[in-house]
Amino acid sequence: MTSRLTRRQRRRVSQGIQYAVFVGVLVTIGVLADWDRLQNQFAQTDLIGKLFPDIITIALRNTVVYTLSGFAFGLVLGLVVALMRLSSVAPYRWVAGIYIELFRGLPALLIFIFVGVAVPLAFPGTEIPGGTYGKVALGLGLVAAAYMAETIRAGIQAVPKGQMEAARSLGFSHARAMVSVIIPQAFRIVIPPLTNELVLLFKDSSLVLFLGVTLEERELTKYGRDLASQSANSTPILVAGLCYLMVTVPLSFVVRRLEARADRAR
Amino acid sequence: MPQNEIEIRGLRKSFGDNEVLRGIDLEVARGEVVCVIGPSGSGKSTLLRCVNLLEEPSAGQVFVGGTEVTDLDVDIDAVRRRIGMVFQQFNLFPHITVTENLVLPQRRVLRRDKAKAAAVARENLDRVGLAEKADAYPAQLSGGQQQRVAIARALAMGPEVMLFDEPTSALDPELVGDVLAVMRVLAGEGMTMMVVTHEMSFAREVADRVVFMDGGVIVEQGPAAQVVGAPREERTRNFLNRILDPAAEARPTSHLPPEDDG
Numbered sequence: 001m002t003s004r005l006t007r008r009q010r011r012r013v014s015q016g017i018q019y020a021v022f023v024g025v026l027v028t029i030g031v032l033a034d035w036d037r038l039q040n041q042f043a044q045t046d047l048i049g050k051l052f053p054d055i056i057t058i059a060l061r062n063t064v065v066y067t068l069s070g071f072a073f074g075l076v077l078g079l080v081v082a083l084m085r086l087s088s089v090a091p092y093r094w095v096a097g098i099y100i101e102l103f104r105g106l107p108a109l110l111i112f113i114f115v116g117v118a119v120p121l122a123f124p125g126t127e128i129p130g131g132t133y134g135k136v137a138l139g140l141g142l143v144a145a146a147y148m149a150e151t152i153r154a155g156i157q158a159v160p161k162g163q164m165e166a167a168r169s170l171g172f173s174h175a176r177a178m179v180s181v182i183i184p185q186a187f188r189i190v191i192p193p194l195t196n197e198l199v200l201l202f203k204d205s206s207l208v209l210f211l212g213v214t215l216e217e218r219e220l221t222k223y224g225r226d227l228a229s230q231s232a233n234s235t236p237i238l239v240a241g242l243c244y245l246m247v248t249v250p251l252s253f254v255v256r257r258l259e260a261r262a263d264r265a266r
Numbered sequence: 267m268p269q270n271e272i273e274i275r276g277l278r279k280s281f282g283d284n285e286v287l288r289g290i291d292l293e294v295a296r297g298e299v300v301c302v303i304g305p306s307g308s309g310k311s312t313l314l315r316c317v318n319l320l321e322e323p324s325a326g327q328v329f330v331g332g333t334e335v336t337d338l339d340v341d342i343d344a345v346r347r348r349i350g351m352v353f354q355q356f357n358l359f360p361h362i363t364v365t366e367n368l369v370l371p372q373r374r375v376l377r378r379d380k381a382k383a384a385a386v387a388r389e390n391l392d393r394v395g396l397a398e399k400a401d402a403y404p405a406q407l408s409g410g411q412q413q414r415v416a417i418a419r420a421l422a423m424g425p426e427v428m429l430f431d432e433p434t435s436a437l438d439p440e441l442v443g444d445v446l447a448v449m450r451v452l453a454g455e456g457m458t459m460m461v462v463t464h465e466m467s468f469a470r471e472v473a474d475r476v477v478f479m480d481g482g483v484i485v486e487q488g489p490a491a492q493v494v495g496a497p498r499e500e501r502t503r504n505f506l507n508r509i510l511d512p513a514a515e516a517r518p519t520s521h522l523p524p525e526d527d528g
Contacts, residue, residue, distance in 0.1 A: 162353055163357060165320055166353060166359070166416075167359075168346065169346055169349065169350075169351035170371040170423060171343050171375040172374065172375055181370075184361055
């Protein structure tokens with residue numbers, strides 16, 4: 001009998017079934033879910049009121065500060081590692097290669113525990129400058145540098161060879177040509193992937209949870225968890241999640257725009 | 267002490283097993299315009315790139331203005347300041363404006379102050395007829411305009427010698443004339459020039475001397491009228507026939523050995 005259907009009819013049947021399944025699942029969820037309980041657990045309005053303004057002025061602010069300090073440290077270190085990776089001196093290349101493999105191959109959480117626990121245990125008395133902020137910048141930056149180094153290296157190599165030749169034949173030294181001509185162009189190429197890295201770091205800053213921080217140093221995840229256990233209610237987690245999305249979704253949108261623009265320019 | 271602006275002695279260059287230059291001796295006198303012609307793969311671009319050491323020669327010596335470029339102890343950046351180079355692909359810096367392309371090297375390399383560098387930039391853009399494009403970005407210019415900016419950028423450094431590596435080969439035919447006009451004026455002003463080119467009419471009209479290369483050696487050299495007009499060597503004649511009238515080829519030729527041609 002199906003063989004009797006025309007192509008148009010067959011398409012209509014297929015689409016109809018897919019929509020029916022979709023609506024069916026929605027209705028089932030709507031009927032089965034305990035809406036009162038859900039609202040009570042995840043969207044308690046008076047609790048939401050209590051979260052503000054601290055969740056913004058302390059937690060979100062700290063998340064942003066941690067992310068930016070980690071990004072800045074990672075960017076500088078990543079640039080150094082990228083240049084070492086491209087060096088004509090073989091030991092520099094080896095060290096950079098090992099660094100990249102090491103920090104890309106380890107969980108960020110392990111690095112955080114290393115910075116927060118292992119280093120103070122191993123070298124008692126030494127303080128990482130900047131307290132918690134310094135530790136977070138170090139932990140996030142060490143990991144981010146490994147990824148950014150590979151991105152920056154690819155960016156430098158994407159600058160046409162003729163650019164270096166033109167600069168050298170004008171009398172630039174190799175180092176000066178790198179700084180004045182090659183790296184500025186490489187950074188234009190790597191802005192979209194680096195922005196992506198920023199989004200990843202923004203989320204990874206939640207690992208601060210494992211460092212042991214003061215009340216004033218709490219970021220979104222820690223803040224959300226603390227208040228959730230205090231109030232025995234999940235609403236703070238949901239609000240903290242929304243705060244992350246407020247930043248990550250627009251940033252991802254910007255990345256897509258930048259990538260589209262880079263594609264057009266090519 | 268060599269008296270010539272450029273002096274090349276026993277120059278050899280290999281890439282792995284491939285010997286591209288097999289012993290080149292060549293002098294270019296001060297103020298002389300030398301055009302280097304020859305089939306692709308003959309080593310003429312490599313020869314030019316050995317003059318400012320963009321390629322490191324495997325053997326032999328190169329002198330520019332009396333300084334040995336190939337000397338390992340020479341300050342190569344200082345030597346290159348005296349040698350302007352123009353590339354087939356222009357190689358303007360795409361992330362900065364035309365004026366900044368001219369200013370940046372003067373500031374960073376010659377340490378000129380801002381006002382002086384800007385004045386020299388303006389003067390040289392004027393010289394290539396592109397003063398009105400001062401604030402444009404390279405991508406906004408035609409290929410011919412980009413190449414003229416590249417020439418202006420090299421000139422702004424005040425070079426004693428200009429090297430041109432197929433400066434019109436990447437251009438649409440209708441844009442070639444403007445670039446050649448700039449080069450013609452430059453030659454008229456007495457600039458020492460070494461030009462790798464396929465523009466036979468330019469070579470014939472502007473060059474004091476034409477050098478024909480094939481297979482990594484200089485096959486024939488002399489006044490343009492002789493080398494282009496009445497070549498003595500069979501290989502030169504074959505090359506010129508192919509280049510001046512490519513449609514005349516009766517059937518596809520294997521170009522090697524050249525005796526098979528025509």
